[in-house]
Amino acid sequence: MTQANITIEDIPVSTEGITAKIVRFQGQLDESNVDEKAKFIYEILEKNPKNLFLLFDFEELEYMNSKSIGYLTDWYGKITEGGGKITIAKTRSNILDILQVVGLTQLINCYTTIEEAKLALLQKPAEGEAAS
Amino acid sequence: MENQGILYIFSGALALIPAAIWLSFLLKKGKRKKIQILIFLLSIFSVVPVFLLQYFLKFFPQFDVLEFLQGQIHNQNINFILLFISVGIVEEIVKQAILRIVDRKYLLIQSINESIHYSLIGALGFAFAENIFYIYAIYTQLGIQELIVPYLFRSIFTTTAHMLFSGFFGYYYGIAKFSLNISEQTKLTGKKHKFANILGTIMNMPRLQAIKEINILKGLSIAITLHAIFNFLLQFNQILPVVIYIVCGFLLLLYHLSLKSAKLILITDVSEQKESSMARKDEDIVVELLGLWFNDKRYVDVIHICERLIKRDPDNKIIQLFKAKAMDKMDQKSTYGKILKNMFPKKEETSLSSLVKQKKEIDKKPQQAIKETDPPIKPTEISDEKSETFNLHMDQ
Numbered sequence: 436m437t438q439a440n441i442t443i444e445d446i447p448v449s450t451e452g453i454t455a456k457i458v459r460f461q462g463q464l465d466e467s468n469v470d471e472k473a474k475f476i477y478e479i480l481e482k483n484p485k486n487l488f489l490l491f492d493f494e495e496l497e498y499m500n501s502k503s504i505g506y507l508t509d510w511y512g513k514i515t516e517g518g519g520k521i522t523i524a525k526t527r528s529n530i531l532d533i534l535q536v537v538g539l540t541q542l543i544n545c546y547t548t549i550e551e552a553k554l555a556l557l558q559k560p561a562e563g564e565a566a567s
Numbered sequence: 568m569e570n571q572g573i574l575y576i577f578s579g580a581l582a583l584i585p586a587a588i589w590l591s592f593l594l595k596k597g598k599r600k601k602i603q604i605l606i607f608l609l610s611i612f613s614v615v616p617v618f619l620l621q622y623f624l625k626f627f628p629q630f631d632v633l634e635f636l637q638g639q640i641h642n643q644n645i646n647f648i649l650l651f652i653s654v655g656i657v658e659e660i661v662k663q664a665i666l667r668i669v670d671r672k673y674l675l676i677q678s679i680n681e682s683i684h685y686s687l688i689g690a691l692g693f694a695f696a697e698n699i700f701y702i703y704a705i706y707t708q709l710g711i712q713e714l715i716v717p718y719l720f721r722s723i724f725t726t727t728a729h730m731l732f733s734g735f736f737g738y739y740y741g742i743a744k745f746s747l748n749i750s751e752q753t754k755l756t757g758k759k760h761k762f763a764n765i766l767g768t769i770m771n772m773p774r775l776q777a778i779k780e781i782n783i784l785k786g787l788s789i790a791i792t793l794h795a796i797f798n799f800l801l802q803f804n805q806i807l808p809v810v811i812y813i814v815c816g817f818l819l820l821l822y823h824l825s826l827k828s829a830k831l832i833l834i835t836d837v838s839e840q841k842e843s844s845m846a847r848k849d850e851d852i853v854v855e856l857l858g859l860w861f862n863d864k865r866y867v868d869v870i871h872i873c874e875r876l877i878k879r880d881p882d883n884k885i886i887q888l889f890k891a892k893a894m895d896k897m898d899q900k901s902t903y904g905k906i907l908k909n910m911f912p913k914k915e916e917t918s919l920s921s922l923v924k925q926k927k928e929i930d931k932k933p934q935q936a937i938k939e940t941d942p943p944i945k946p947t948e949i950s951d952e953k954s955e956t957f958n959l960h961m962d963q
Binding site: 446447448499500501504505511529532536537539553559 | 845846848849852853855856858859860868871872875876879917919920922923925926929932933934935936937938939940
């Protein structure tokens with residue numbers, strides 16, 4: 436089995452009802468481990484169906500297979516449905532290239548630093564305001 | 568003898584009318600007109616082996632397998648079926664041989680659509696020659712009064728039927744010819760080609776060659792079966808079922824001709840082939856994803872990804888095939904969708920493009936910042952060994 440690790444760190448926020456986390460991916464997500472690793476994200480999703488804000492740190496992620504891109508799309512759909520958000524930070528150029536071709540960068544903003552990604556993550560549409 | 572010659576010319580002139588009408592229509596639709604005419608002319612002579620076989624069996628009846636089988640079976644219907652299958656086998660084999668020979672010599676066929684098109688022309692040549700002999704035989708045996716109805720029937724339906732049978736062979740011949748790309752694309756959608764693996768092992772041939780042979784055999788079997796059914800229905804004067812059979816078959820063939828995947832040019836000039844601007848390994852991941860999403864019926868996403876990929880790798884036939892097939896599926900969906908719209912409740916579809924639209928709407932709204940508090944909680948490692956720790960943490 437190829438080595439892949441996921442580390443989760445809470446981002447403490449003062450706004451009630453909001454859960455924000457940094458999810459750090461390390462190694463290679465391939466057929467041998469992707470289903471198992473995806474379960475961890477689904478567990479977080481299950482526990483926080485609403486207002487979940489996730490920052491994916493891809494700095495140490497070397498490889499993503501097609502299935503993991505499928506999962507990423509699914510997480511995006513589920514999280515945004517619950518009023519949450521995903522941002523990605525420090526993606527390697529090969530992975531960024533794949534995400535661009537798939538069209539995921541149109542949905543999930545990718546940033547070069549964690550700070551930028553965090554700043555963008557913790558932005559929420561103001562409640563009760565109409566679209567401009 | 569002189570009369571016989573005139574009668575053959577007369578028969579030829581009559582047989583030429585439907586052939587010329589069809590040919591003028593087909594020539595307009597296709598490219599390389601000279602080669603199309605060559606196929607037509609060569610196919611006229613494809614009746615020669617059929618007649619030679621008949622003469623051979625007349626003089627050497629010991630080789631007549633059909634007669635032997637018919638002698639063993641005393642059921643008239645089964646004997647008819649055997650007769651029509653054997654007629655179908657001989658005629659379809661000679662018809663397709665011309666197409667294969669010309670294609671090999673001139674590298675004629677560049678798409679599945681063209682394979683069907685040239686098969687239709689070949690069948691037209693064969694039907695033209697066959698019609699000459701039928702018109703001659705009916706005229707000399709029954710006279711001109713009895714010729715009109717069979718002539719009209721053969722001109723309209725038998726000629727069309729020959730084209731129909733060969734058209735289906737042409738479809739599978741096209742799939743066989745481009746099996747390198749087509750089997751690669753279908754493999755990505757999960758097709759296993761188990762029979763090809765078995766055949767390859769038994770016959771000691773490469774898997775791709777086995778896929779090719781299976782498709783050619785499939786096309787030939789379909790053409791032979793359709794031919795035998797047509798002859799069987801005619802034997803019992805089932806004119807209306809014959810007409811329905813031909814019309815339905817032709818509509819199905821027209822549907823195959825209209826497919827975007829059938830129109831796709833699958834031959835690439837290697838010398839002009841542009842290299843991909845994406846790393847092979849990365850492109851493979853995206854192509855694999857196309858297979859997964861094609862299976863999940865996410866055709867809109869498949870089309871959009873293909874469009875972006877084609878910009879990076881313009882000559883990749885697998886990507887082009889994915890796009891064309893996804894577009895065909897979308898067309899089918901819109902056709903069936905209209906029919907099924909009122910029958911079943913509409914399921915909300917989520918494609919990446921619809922999500923992008925939603926995101927743009929959200930991004931337009933004024934944003935408010937979520938405030939961070941200090942200090943952050945210690946990270947939790949999620950790995951095979953530490954997943955329990957994670958669970959405990961999450962429960963706290």
